[in-house]
Amino acid sequence: MSDTASEPVMSDAQFQRLSAIIYERSGIHFPDNKKYVLESRLSRRLQEMEIDDYDQYIMFLSTGPYRDDEFQEMFNKITINETSFFRNEPQLEVFEKQFLPKILEARSTVKRLRIWSAACSTGEEPFTMAIQIHRSLGLRLADWRIEILGTDISEKALEVAQRGHYTDYAVRTTPALVKSRYFKQEGSQWVLDPQIRSMVNFEVHNLKDRVAAKRFGRWDVIFCRNVMIYFDDQMRESLLNSFAEQLADDGVLFIGHSETLRGLKTPFEAISIPQGFCYQKVQKPGLKLT
Ligand SMILES: C[S@@+](CC[C@H](N)C(=O)[O-])C[C@H]1O[C@@H](n2cnc3c(N)ncnc32)[C@H](O)[C@@H]1O
The missing domain is CATH 3.40.50.150 (Vaccinia Virus protein VP39)
Incomplete structure:
Protein backbone atom coordinates (compact mmCIF):
# COMPACT_ATOMS: atom_id res chain seq x y z
CA MET A 1 0.00 0.00 0.00
CA SER A 2 1.52 3.36 -0.96
CA ASP A 3 1.69 6.31 1.45
CA THR A 4 -0.97 8.04 -0.57
CA ALA A 5 -3.38 5.08 -0.58
CA SER A 6 -6.62 5.69 1.28
CA GLU A 7 -7.41 3.75 4.45
CA PRO A 8 -9.02 0.36 3.82
CA VAL A 9 -12.78 0.39 4.29
CA MET A 10 -14.45 -2.32 6.36
CA SER A 11 -17.72 -3.59 4.91
CA ASP A 12 -20.54 -4.75 7.19
CA ALA A 13 -19.89 -8.36 6.16
CA GLN A 14 -16.18 -8.02 6.98
CA PHE A 15 -17.06 -6.47 10.32
CA GLN A 16 -19.34 -9.43 11.10
CA ARG A 17 -16.60 -11.93 10.26
CA LEU A 18 -13.91 -10.08 12.18
CA SER A 19 -16.03 -9.49 15.24
CA ALA A 20 -17.03 -13.18 15.23
CA ILE A 21 -13.36 -14.23 15.10
CA ILE A 22 -12.44 -11.81 17.90
CA TYR A 23 -15.33 -12.98 20.08
CA GLU A 24 -14.57 -16.63 19.47
CA ARG A 25 -10.92 -16.15 20.44
CA SER A 26 -11.19 -13.71 23.34
CA GLY A 27 -14.78 -13.05 24.37
CA ILE A 28 -14.31 -9.38 23.41
CA HIS A 29 -17.61 -8.23 21.99
CA PHE A 30 -17.93 -5.53 19.34
CA PRO A 31 -21.63 -4.71 18.95
CA ASP A 32 -22.81 -3.54 15.53
CA ASN A 33 -22.73 0.11 16.56
CA LYS A 34 -19.00 -0.19 17.38
CA LYS A 35 -17.87 -1.03 13.85
CA TYR A 36 -16.12 2.34 13.58
CA VAL A 37 -14.09 1.54 16.72
CA LEU A 38 -12.84 -1.75 15.31
CA GLU A 39 -12.16 -0.16 11.96
CA SER A 40 -10.16 2.71 13.41
CA ARG A 41 -8.13 0.40 15.65
CA LEU A 42 -7.35 -2.12 12.92
CA SER A 43 -6.68 0.21 10.03
CA ARG A 44 -3.22 1.02 11.41
CA ARG A 45 -2.45 -2.68 11.60
CA LEU A 46 -3.41 -3.17 7.97
CA GLN A 47 -1.21 -0.25 7.00
CA GLU A 48 1.73 -1.70 8.97
CA MET A 49 1.25 -4.99 7.15
CA GLU A 50 0.79 -3.24 3.82
CA ILE A 51 -2.47 -5.05 3.29
CA ASP A 52 -5.10 -3.36 1.17
CA ASP A 53 -8.32 -4.88 2.30
CA TYR A 54 -9.94 -6.66 5.21
CA ASP A 55 -10.58 -9.91 3.29
CA GLN A 56 -6.83 -10.43 3.05
CA TYR A 57 -6.47 -9.63 6.73
CA ILE A 58 -9.22 -12.09 7.66
CA MET A 59 -7.42 -14.77 5.63
CA PHE A 60 -4.19 -13.99 7.42
CA LEU A 61 -5.94 -14.25 10.79
CA SER A 62 -7.73 -17.48 9.94
CA THR A 63 -5.07 -19.54 8.18
CA GLY A 64 -1.33 -19.82 7.85
CA PRO A 65 1.68 -20.10 10.12
CA TYR A 66 1.51 -16.57 11.59
CA ARG A 67 -2.10 -16.85 12.69
CA ASP A 68 -1.37 -16.91 16.44
CA ASP A 69 1.26 -14.19 16.22
CA GLU A 70 -1.19 -12.01 14.33
CA PHE A 71 -3.82 -12.55 17.02
CA GLN A 72 -1.39 -11.11 19.54
CA GLU A 73 -0.70 -8.11 17.30
CA MET A 74 -4.40 -7.61 16.77
CA PHE A 75 -5.21 -7.75 20.50
CA ASN A 76 -2.53 -5.15 21.11
CA LYS A 77 -4.43 -2.87 18.74
CA ILE A 78 -7.99 -3.57 19.82
CA THR A 79 -7.66 -3.67 23.61
CA ILE A 80 -7.08 -0.78 25.95
CA ASN A 81 -4.30 -1.35 28.45
CA GLU A 82 -5.20 1.65 30.59
CA THR A 83 -4.18 1.10 34.22
CA SER A 84 -2.15 2.69 37.02
CA PHE A 85 -0.73 1.98 40.44
CA PHE A 86 -3.35 2.51 43.16
CA ARG A 87 -6.13 2.79 40.58
CA ASN A 88 -9.37 3.48 42.45
C1 LIG B 1 -8.24 -1.67 30.88
S1 LIG B 1 -7.07 -2.95 31.19
C2 LIG B 1 -7.38 -3.28 32.92
C3 LIG B 1 -6.11 -3.38 33.74
C4 LIG B 1 -6.30 -3.50 35.23
N1 LIG B 1 -7.10 -4.66 35.58
C5 LIG B 1 -6.92 -2.25 35.80
O1 LIG B 1 -8.12 -2.24 36.10
O2 LIG B 1 -6.22 -1.26 35.96
C6 LIG B 1 -7.87 -4.33 30.35
C7 LIG B 1 -6.93 -5.47 30.06
O3 LIG B 1 -7.70 -6.62 29.71
C8 LIG B 1 -6.95 -7.40 28.82
N2 LIG B 1 -7.85 -8.36 28.14
C9 LIG B 1 -8.82 -8.11 27.24
N3 LIG B 1 -9.42 -9.26 26.88
C10 LIG B 1 -8.83 -10.25 27.59
C11 LIG B 1 -9.02 -11.66 27.63
N4 LIG B 1 -9.94 -12.29 26.90
N5 LIG B 1 -8.22 -12.37 28.46
C12 LIG B 1 -7.28 -11.75 29.21
N6 LIG B 1 -7.06 -10.42 29.20
C13 LIG B 1 -7.83 -9.68 28.40
C14 LIG B 1 -6.32 -6.36 27.91
O4 LIG B 1 -5.17 -6.87 27.25
C15 LIG B 1 -5.98 -5.24 28.91
O5 LIG B 1 -4.65 -5.33 29.35
Whole structure:
Protein backbone atom coordinates (compact mmCIF):
# COMPACT_ATOMS: atom_id res chain seq x y z
CA MET A 1 0.00 0.00 0.00
CA SER A 2 1.52 3.36 -0.96
CA ASP A 3 1.69 6.31 1.45
CA THR A 4 -0.97 8.04 -0.57
CA ALA A 5 -3.38 5.08 -0.58
CA SER A 6 -6.62 5.69 1.28
CA GLU A 7 -7.41 3.75 4.45
CA PRO A 8 -9.02 0.36 3.82
CA VAL A 9 -12.78 0.39 4.29
CA MET A 10 -14.45 -2.32 6.36
CA SER A 11 -17.72 -3.59 4.91
CA ASP A 12 -20.54 -4.75 7.19
CA ALA A 13 -19.89 -8.36 6.16
CA GLN A 14 -16.18 -8.02 6.98
CA PHE A 15 -17.06 -6.47 10.32
CA GLN A 16 -19.34 -9.43 11.10
CA ARG A 17 -16.60 -11.93 10.26
CA LEU A 18 -13.91 -10.08 12.18
CA SER A 19 -16.03 -9.49 15.24
CA ALA A 20 -17.03 -13.18 15.23
CA ILE A 21 -13.36 -14.23 15.10
CA ILE A 22 -12.44 -11.81 17.90
CA TYR A 23 -15.33 -12.98 20.08
CA GLU A 24 -14.57 -16.63 19.47
CA ARG A 25 -10.92 -16.15 20.44
CA SER A 26 -11.19 -13.71 23.34
CA GLY A 27 -14.78 -13.05 24.37
CA ILE A 28 -14.31 -9.38 23.41
CA HIS A 29 -17.61 -8.23 21.99
CA PHE A 30 -17.93 -5.53 19.34
CA PRO A 31 -21.63 -4.71 18.95
CA ASP A 32 -22.81 -3.54 15.53
CA ASN A 33 -22.73 0.11 16.56
CA LYS A 34 -19.00 -0.19 17.38
CA LYS A 35 -17.87 -1.03 13.85
CA TYR A 36 -16.12 2.34 13.58
CA VAL A 37 -14.09 1.54 16.72
CA LEU A 38 -12.84 -1.75 15.31
CA GLU A 39 -12.16 -0.16 11.96
CA SER A 40 -10.16 2.71 13.41
CA ARG A 41 -8.13 0.40 15.65
CA LEU A 42 -7.35 -2.12 12.92
CA SER A 43 -6.68 0.21 10.03
CA ARG A 44 -3.22 1.02 11.41
CA ARG A 45 -2.45 -2.68 11.60
CA LEU A 46 -3.41 -3.17 7.97
CA GLN A 47 -1.21 -0.25 7.00
CA GLU A 48 1.73 -1.70 8.97
CA MET A 49 1.25 -4.99 7.15
CA GLU A 50 0.79 -3.24 3.82
CA ILE A 51 -2.47 -5.05 3.29
CA ASP A 52 -5.10 -3.36 1.17
CA ASP A 53 -8.32 -4.88 2.30
CA TYR A 54 -9.94 -6.66 5.21
CA ASP A 55 -10.58 -9.91 3.29
CA GLN A 56 -6.83 -10.43 3.05
CA TYR A 57 -6.47 -9.63 6.73
CA ILE A 58 -9.22 -12.09 7.66
CA MET A 59 -7.42 -14.77 5.63
CA PHE A 60 -4.19 -13.99 7.42
CA LEU A 61 -5.94 -14.25 10.79
CA SER A 62 -7.73 -17.48 9.94
CA THR A 63 -5.07 -19.54 8.18
CA GLY A 64 -1.33 -19.82 7.85
CA PRO A 65 1.68 -20.10 10.12
CA TYR A 66 1.51 -16.57 11.59
CA ARG A 67 -2.10 -16.85 12.69
CA ASP A 68 -1.37 -16.91 16.44
CA ASP A 69 1.26 -14.19 16.22
CA GLU A 70 -1.19 -12.01 14.33
CA PHE A 71 -3.82 -12.55 17.02
CA GLN A 72 -1.39 -11.11 19.54
CA GLU A 73 -0.70 -8.11 17.30
CA MET A 74 -4.40 -7.61 16.77
CA PHE A 75 -5.21 -7.75 20.50
CA ASN A 76 -2.53 -5.15 21.11
CA LYS A 77 -4.43 -2.87 18.74
CA ILE A 78 -7.99 -3.57 19.82
CA THR A 79 -7.66 -3.67 23.61
CA ILE A 80 -7.08 -0.78 25.95
CA ASN A 81 -4.30 -1.35 28.45
CA GLU A 82 -5.20 1.65 30.59
CA THR A 83 -4.18 1.10 34.22
CA SER A 84 -2.15 2.69 37.02
CA PHE A 85 -0.73 1.98 40.44
CA PHE A 86 -3.35 2.51 43.16
CA ARG A 87 -6.13 2.79 40.58
CA ASN A 88 -9.37 3.48 42.45
CA GLU A 89 -7.72 3.98 45.82
CA PRO A 90 -10.94 3.86 47.93
CA GLN A 91 -11.57 0.32 46.70
CA LEU A 92 -7.98 -0.68 47.39
CA GLU A 93 -8.38 0.69 50.92
CA VAL A 94 -11.29 -1.72 51.38
CA PHE A 95 -9.00 -4.52 50.24
CA GLU A 96 -6.11 -3.49 52.48
CA LYS A 97 -7.90 -2.30 55.60
CA GLN A 98 -11.01 -4.48 55.71
CA PHE A 99 -10.35 -7.65 53.79
CA LEU A 100 -6.60 -8.27 54.10
CA PRO A 101 -6.41 -8.40 57.93
CA LYS A 102 -9.27 -10.91 57.99
CA ILE A 103 -7.93 -13.22 55.34
CA LEU A 104 -4.45 -13.09 56.89
CA GLU A 105 -6.01 -14.07 60.20
CA ALA A 106 -8.01 -16.87 58.52
CA ARG A 107 -4.82 -18.19 56.86
CA SER A 108 -2.58 -17.71 59.89
CA THR A 109 -2.04 -21.44 60.31
CA VAL A 110 -1.11 -22.25 56.74
CA LYS A 111 0.56 -18.86 56.20
CA ARG A 112 -0.19 -18.97 52.51
CA LEU A 113 -2.12 -16.37 50.54
CA ARG A 114 -2.97 -16.58 46.85
CA ILE A 115 -4.11 -13.59 44.79
CA TRP A 116 -4.95 -13.43 41.10
CA SER A 117 -5.00 -10.21 39.13
CA ALA A 118 -6.89 -11.34 36.02
CA ALA A 119 -6.31 -9.00 33.03
CA CYS A 120 -3.53 -7.11 34.82
CA SER A 121 -2.32 -5.22 31.74
CA THR A 122 1.18 -3.83 32.44
CA GLY A 123 1.29 -5.04 36.05
CA GLU A 124 0.42 -1.96 38.12
CA GLU A 125 -2.58 -3.69 39.73
CA PRO A 126 -0.84 -6.82 41.12
CA PHE A 127 2.20 -4.76 42.13
CA THR A 128 -0.10 -2.44 44.06
CA MET A 129 -1.41 -5.42 46.00
CA ALA A 130 2.15 -6.60 46.61
CA ILE A 131 2.97 -3.18 48.10
CA GLN A 132 -0.15 -3.32 50.28
CA ILE A 133 0.74 -6.79 51.54
CA HIS A 134 4.35 -5.81 52.09
CA ARG A 135 3.43 -2.85 54.25
CA SER A 136 0.68 -4.77 56.07
CA LEU A 137 2.85 -7.73 57.02
CA GLY A 138 6.12 -5.87 57.61
CA LEU A 139 8.71 -8.23 59.08
CA ARG A 140 6.14 -11.05 59.23
CA LEU A 141 6.29 -11.26 55.43
CA ALA A 142 9.25 -13.64 55.71
CA ASP A 143 7.00 -16.24 57.43
CA TRP A 144 4.41 -16.18 54.66
CA ARG A 145 4.12 -17.71 51.24
CA ILE A 146 2.50 -14.95 49.23
CA GLU A 147 1.60 -15.93 45.67
CA ILE A 148 0.41 -13.11 43.43
CA LEU A 149 -0.21 -13.91 39.79
CA GLY A 150 -0.85 -11.29 37.12
CA THR A 151 -2.28 -12.57 33.84
CA ASP A 152 -3.26 -10.89 30.61
CA ILE A 153 -3.97 -11.85 27.02
CA SER A 154 -1.36 -9.35 25.81
CA GLU A 155 2.25 -10.55 25.76
CA LYS A 156 3.39 -7.01 25.09
CA ALA A 157 1.70 -5.68 28.22
CA LEU A 158 3.25 -8.45 30.31
CA GLU A 159 6.73 -7.64 28.99
CA VAL A 160 6.32 -4.16 30.49
CA ALA A 161 5.10 -5.73 33.74
CA GLN A 162 8.09 -8.03 33.95
CA ARG A 163 10.50 -5.15 33.52
CA GLY A 164 9.03 -3.17 36.42
CA HIS A 165 10.03 0.21 34.97
CA TYR A 166 7.24 2.77 34.79
CA THR A 167 6.53 6.27 33.51
CA ASP A 168 5.07 9.22 35.44
CA TYR A 169 1.70 8.29 33.97
CA ALA A 170 1.72 4.88 35.67
CA VAL A 171 2.33 6.39 39.11
CA ARG A 172 0.01 9.36 38.68
CA THR A 173 -2.41 8.09 41.35
CA THR A 174 0.28 6.73 43.67
CA PRO A 175 0.65 8.38 47.08
CA ALA A 176 3.95 10.29 47.43
CA LEU A 177 5.05 8.17 50.41
CA VAL A 178 4.61 4.98 48.41
CA LYS A 179 6.60 6.45 45.54
CA SER A 180 9.53 7.33 47.76
CA ARG A 181 9.46 4.03 49.65
CA TYR A 182 8.90 1.57 46.79
CA PHE A 183 10.39 3.22 43.69
CA LYS A 184 13.73 4.56 42.60
CA GLN A 185 13.75 7.33 40.03
CA GLU A 186 16.10 6.76 37.11
CA GLY A 187 15.81 9.57 34.58
CA SER A 188 12.18 9.64 33.49
CA GLN A 189 11.54 6.12 34.81
CA TRP A 190 10.16 4.90 38.11
CA VAL A 191 11.92 1.63 38.90
CA LEU A 192 9.98 -0.64 41.20
CA ASP A 193 11.66 -2.07 44.30
CA PRO A 194 13.08 -5.52 43.44
CA GLN A 195 11.46 -7.12 46.49
CA ILE A 196 8.01 -6.03 45.32
CA ARG A 197 8.83 -7.22 41.81
CA SER A 198 9.78 -10.62 43.14
CA MET A 199 6.39 -11.00 44.86
CA VAL A 200 4.47 -11.15 41.55
CA ASN A 201 4.61 -13.68 38.72
CA PHE A 202 3.15 -13.03 35.30
CA GLU A 203 1.66 -15.37 32.74
CA VAL A 204 -0.19 -15.00 29.47
CA HIS A 205 -3.75 -16.19 29.96
CA ASN A 206 -6.89 -15.68 27.91
CA LEU A 207 -9.95 -15.29 30.15
CA LYS A 208 -11.99 -17.09 27.51
CA ASP A 209 -10.07 -20.26 28.30
CA ARG A 210 -11.86 -21.76 31.30
CA VAL A 211 -10.00 -25.05 31.08
CA ALA A 212 -6.57 -23.40 31.17
CA ALA A 213 -7.64 -21.37 34.20
CA LYS A 214 -8.13 -24.56 36.20
CA ARG A 215 -4.36 -25.09 36.35
CA PHE A 216 -4.05 -22.08 38.64
CA GLY A 217 -5.80 -23.83 41.53
CA ARG A 218 -7.67 -21.99 44.29
CA TRP A 219 -7.46 -18.29 44.96
CA ASP A 220 -8.14 -16.33 48.14
CA VAL A 221 -8.66 -13.10 46.22
CA ILE A 222 -9.44 -12.41 42.58
CA PHE A 223 -9.15 -8.94 41.11
CA CYS A 224 -10.80 -8.68 37.70
CA ARG A 225 -11.21 -5.00 37.03
CA ASN A 226 -12.03 -3.06 33.90
CA VAL A 227 -12.04 -5.94 31.44
CA MET A 228 -15.58 -7.31 31.76
CA ILE A 229 -16.81 -4.10 30.12
CA TYR A 230 -15.46 -5.52 26.85
CA PHE A 231 -17.39 -8.78 27.17
CA ASP A 232 -21.04 -9.65 26.54
CA ASP A 233 -23.29 -11.19 29.21
CA GLN A 234 -22.67 -14.74 28.06
CA MET A 235 -18.91 -14.36 28.38
CA ARG A 236 -19.27 -12.51 31.71
CA GLU A 237 -21.43 -15.29 33.15
CA SER A 238 -19.06 -17.98 31.96
CA LEU A 239 -16.06 -16.12 33.40
CA LEU A 240 -17.75 -15.44 36.73
CA ASN A 241 -18.80 -19.05 37.08
CA SER A 242 -15.22 -20.16 36.56
CA PHE A 243 -14.07 -17.57 39.12
CA ALA A 244 -16.57 -19.05 41.58
CA GLU A 245 -15.08 -22.51 41.08
CA GLN A 246 -11.62 -21.15 41.69
CA LEU A 247 -12.27 -18.86 44.61
CA ALA A 248 -11.97 -20.11 48.19
CA ASP A 249 -15.32 -20.17 49.99
CA ASP A 250 -14.27 -17.24 52.14
CA GLY A 251 -12.51 -15.47 49.26
CA VAL A 252 -13.45 -12.17 47.64
CA LEU A 253 -13.79 -11.01 44.06
CA PHE A 254 -13.07 -7.34 43.30
CA ILE A 255 -14.39 -5.84 40.05
CA GLY A 256 -14.09 -2.45 38.34
CA HIS A 257 -16.09 0.51 39.64
CA SER A 258 -18.05 0.82 36.38
CA GLU A 259 -18.89 -2.88 36.26
CA THR A 260 -21.67 -4.84 37.94
CA LEU A 261 -22.82 -8.42 38.33
CA ARG A 262 -26.43 -7.30 38.58
CA GLY A 263 -28.68 -9.19 36.16
CA LEU A 264 -26.14 -11.94 35.56
CA LYS A 265 -26.66 -15.56 36.65
CA THR A 266 -23.71 -16.08 38.95
CA PRO A 267 -23.10 -17.63 42.35
CA PHE A 268 -21.90 -14.29 43.75
CA GLU A 269 -23.55 -11.75 46.01
CA ALA A 270 -22.43 -8.19 46.53
CA ILE A 271 -20.78 -7.25 49.82
CA SER A 272 -22.36 -3.99 50.84
CA ILE A 273 -19.35 -1.83 51.44
CA PRO A 274 -19.42 1.58 49.80
CA GLN A 275 -16.60 1.86 47.24
CA GLY A 276 -15.79 -1.86 47.64
CA PHE A 277 -17.13 -3.24 44.36
CA CYS A 278 -16.57 -6.67 45.86
CA TYR A 279 -18.43 -9.98 45.92
CA GLN A 280 -18.48 -13.23 47.85
CA LYS A 281 -19.94 -16.58 46.94
CA VAL A 282 -23.59 -17.00 47.88
CA GLN A 283 -24.46 -19.19 50.91
CA LYS A 284 -20.86 -19.73 51.83
CA PRO A 285 -19.51 -18.89 55.25
CA GLY A 286 -17.48 -15.94 53.99
CA LEU A 287 -15.46 -13.61 56.17
CA LYS A 288 -17.74 -10.95 57.58
CA LEU A 289 -16.41 -7.73 56.17
CA THR A 290 -19.05 -5.37 57.45
C1 LIG B 1 -8.24 -1.67 30.88
S1 LIG B 1 -7.07 -2.95 31.19
C2 LIG B 1 -7.38 -3.28 32.92
C3 LIG B 1 -6.11 -3.38 33.74
C4 LIG B 1 -6.30 -3.50 35.23
N1 LIG B 1 -7.10 -4.66 35.58
C5 LIG B 1 -6.92 -2.25 35.80
O1 LIG B 1 -8.12 -2.24 36.10
O2 LIG B 1 -6.22 -1.26 35.96
C6 LIG B 1 -7.87 -4.33 30.35
C7 LIG B 1 -6.93 -5.47 30.06
O3 LIG B 1 -7.70 -6.62 29.71
C8 LIG B 1 -6.95 -7.40 28.82
N2 LIG B 1 -7.85 -8.36 28.14
C9 LIG B 1 -8.82 -8.11 27.24
N3 LIG B 1 -9.42 -9.26 26.88
C10 LIG B 1 -8.83 -10.25 27.59
C11 LIG B 1 -9.02 -11.66 27.63
N4 LIG B 1 -9.94 -12.29 26.90
N5 LIG B 1 -8.22 -12.37 28.46
C12 LIG B 1 -7.28 -11.75 29.21
N6 LIG B 1 -7.06 -10.42 29.20
C13 LIG B 1 -7.83 -9.68 28.40
C14 LIG B 1 -6.32 -6.36 27.91
O4 LIG B 1 -5.17 -6.87 27.25
C15 LIG B 1 -5.98 -5.24 28.91
O5 LIG B 1 -4.65 -5.33 29.35
